[in-house]
Amino acid sequence: MVQHETGNGLYAYQRGWPGGNVHMVEKMLCPLDVHQKLCKLRFDYGISESNKMMVFISLATNEMTRYMSMYPEVWFMDCTAGM
Numbered sequence: 001m002v003q004h005e006t007g008n009g010l011y012a013y014q015r016g017w018p019g020g021n022v023h024m025v026e027k028m029l030c031p032l033d034v035h036q037k038l039c040k041l042r043f044d045y046g047i048s049e050s051n052k053m054m055v056f057i058s059l060a061t062n063e064m065t066r067y068m069s070m071y072p073e074v075w076f077m078d079c080t081a082g083m
Helices: 032-045 062-070
Strands: 002-005 009-013 025-028 053-055
Touching: 032 053
Parallel strands: none
Antiparallel strands: 002 009, 002 053, 009 025
């Protein structure tokens, strides 16, 4: 899980809900443009600066993006199968 704190940036928690185990927390690099977008989202959704905001981050390599744009119909799948 990744959390955004207004004055401190992004923090990644290895597993579970953030709690008292400080050793499982890692501070992440937060580029200025990402920080500005997160602050705008906070403002748009009315999340005060004193609250922490959970953030979902999607990672894709250039090769993954290239394949997705070349064959978009192949990448559609049902993620709820077998539930």
